[in-house]
Every structure is written in structure tokens, then in C-alpha cells.
Amino acid sequence: xxxxxxxxxxxxxxxxxxxxxxxxxxxxxxxxxxxxxxxxxxxxxxxxxxxxxxxxxxxxxxxxxxxxxxxxxxxxxxxxxxxxxxxxxxxxxxxxxxxxxxxxxxxxxxxxxxxxxx
Amino acid sequence: xxxxxxxxxxxxxxxxxxxxxxxxxxxxxxxxxxxxxxxxxxxxxxxxxxxxxxxxxxxxxxxxxxxxxxxxxxxxxxxxxxxxxxxxxxxxxxxxxxxxxxxxxxxxxxxxxxxxxxxxxxxxxxxxxxxxxxxxxxxxxxxxxxxxxxxx
Numbered sequence: 001x002x003x004x005x006x007x008x009x010x011x012x013x014x015x016x017x018x019x020x021x022x023x024x025x026x027x028x029x030x031x032x033x034x035x036x037x038x039x040x041x042x043x044x045x046x047x048x049x050x051x052x053x054x055x056x057x058x059x060x061x062x063x064x065x066x067x068x069x070x071x072x073x074x075x076x077x078x079x080x081x082x083x084x085x086x087x088x089x090x091x092x093x094x095x096x097x098x099x100x101x102x103x104x105x106x107x108x109x110x111x112x113x114x115x116x117x118x
Numbered sequence: 119x120x121x122x123x124x125x126x127x128x129x130x131x132x133x134x135x136x137x138x139x140x141x142x143x144x145x146x147x148x149x150x151x152x153x154x155x156x157x158x159x160x161x162x163x164x165x166x167x168x169x170x171x172x173x174x175x176x177x178x179x180x181x182x183x184x185x186x187x188x189x190x191x192x193x194x195x196x197x198x199x200x201x202x203x204x205x206x207x208x209x210x211x212x213x214x215x216x217x218x219x220x221x222x223x224x225x226x227x228x229x230x231x232x233x234x235x236x237x238x239x240x241x242x243x244x245x246x247x248x249x250x251x252x253x254x255x256x257x258x259x260x261x262x263x264x265x266x267x268x269x270x
Contacts, residue, residue, distance in 0.1 A: 116156075
């Protein structure tokens with residue numbers, strides 16, 4: 001609000017200005033909040049390998065190389081992540097692909113699971 | 119060990135051959151997956167997928183057993199020489215043998231209750247299983263060392 005109106009002319013001016021700048025409709029912020037952003041990626045499924053006390057470290061590296069066709073350096077990086085941090089997210093995939101990878105890893109007896117992405 | 123044109127030749131002493139065949143003949147040790155398909159998914163929704171995993175592993179186990187019987191029964195698979203035996207393996211056979219050995223090893227570990235450490239089990243009278251696991255690990259390490267040079 002602009003303040004106290006001293007005379008009728010000023011009042012008339014302020015009323016006109018107020019009328020002019022008043023938004024004709026309510027802001028459409030609410031509509032924007034309801035709209036889901038377009039092009040947002042499907043969170044998919046994470047393929048995770050968990051640490052266990054039985055699989056040999058070199059064997060885990062070998063399996064990652066075989067299943068994902070990774071270079072030794074990348075396979076070793078993930079193997080060490082499993083060993084030191086208890087788990088490693090190996091890849092994010094669609095449900096079908098994640099399931100395929102978990103099958104392949106478990107066929108080598110690795111403790112691998114698929115978890116919904118966030 | 120010698121390697122030439124994708125063929126690996128392992129030299130085994132007589133007792134090494136006996137140990138290898140002993141652990142291979144233990145296959146299959148376990149049944150079922152080493153872990154569920156998912157730890158946090160919708161159990162009902164994933165039930166069918168869990169069954170699919172179990173079936174895939176059972177199929178593989180049957181195929182491994184078929185190949186293993188052929189492998190152990192093949193004439194000349196272990197070629198005798200002056201110091202023991204020569205075992206010739208292709209890269210694919212090495213990967214397959216690694217899987218079989220690991221399945222014996224992990225299967226025994228699961229049967230033992232998935233222990234964090236093996237040493238207490240020796241005192242608890244599980245020496246045979248622990249020794250078999252260590253034999254598997256020994257041969258796995260040799261195979262991995264041989265493959266290591268190729269995979270650099």
C-alpha cells in the first residue's frame with residue numbers, strides 16, 4: 001500500500017495506478033509446482049556388489065572384467081571400493097538390464113543385488 | 119605354467135592333480151543363490167524375478183556338472199610327464215574352471231554358516247571343509263595369476 005491519501009486527485013491517481021498494476025489473475029506458481037519437469041531420467045535400478053569374506057579380491061576383479069568388459073584399472077577400482085567401503089555401485093540400468101547383470105554376477109557367486117535408484 | 123596362442127599349460131605334481139580332482143568332484147556343493155536379487159525392492163513384485171534367478175543358477179549348475187564330468191573323464195586331460203602332469207586349458211576353460219572352483223568354495227562357506235573367519239572352524243571340527251576351501255583358493259590364485267598377464 002502506498003500510504004495516506006491527502007486529496008482526491010492524488011487518491012484518484014493512486015487508485016488508477018493501483019488498478020493498473022494489480023495482476024489480472026493470481027500467479028500461476030501453483031500450476032508450475034504441480035507440473036513434473038519434462039525429460040527427467042528414470043532412476044532405474046542400481047547394480048550393487050557387496051563385500052563378503054569369501055571371494056578372492058583378484059577373482060572379483062576378474063569377474064568385473066568379464067561381466068562388464070571393463071579394463072583392469074576400472075575393475076580393480078570397484079573391487080577395492082567393495083573391499084574398503086563394503087559395497088560398490090557398479091552401474092545404473094533399466095530393470096531388465098540390472099536383472100541381467102545381477103544374474104551374471106551371481107553366476108560367479110558374487111554377492112550382487114539390484115536396488116531401486118533414487 | 120606356459121602360455122602360447124591362447125593356450126595355457128599348467129604343470130601339476132601328482133599330489134596337486136589329486137587335490138584338484140578331489141575338490142572338483144565335490145561339485146555341486148550348494149544350491150540357491152548367494153544373495154537375494156534385491157535387498158530393498160518390493161518382495162511380492164520381485165518374487166517372480168527371484169525364481170528366475172534361482173532357475174538360472176540351477177541351469178548353470180547342471181551345465182557345469184555336465185562339463186565337469188566330461189572334463190574329468192577325458193582321456194589325456196592330464197597328460198603325464200616326468201615330473202607329474204600337464205593340464206592344457208584355453209582361456210574360456212580357465213574362466214569356467216574358476217567358476218566351478220569358486221562355486222565349491224562359496225558353497226562350502228555357505229554350508230559352514232557364512233563365517234567371517236575360517237580359523238575358529240578348524241578348532242570346531244570343520245577341518246575338511248576349510249582345507250577344501252583353501253585348495254580351491256590355491257588353484258584359483260594360479261589361474262588368476264596366469265590370466266592376469268593377458269588381461270592387463
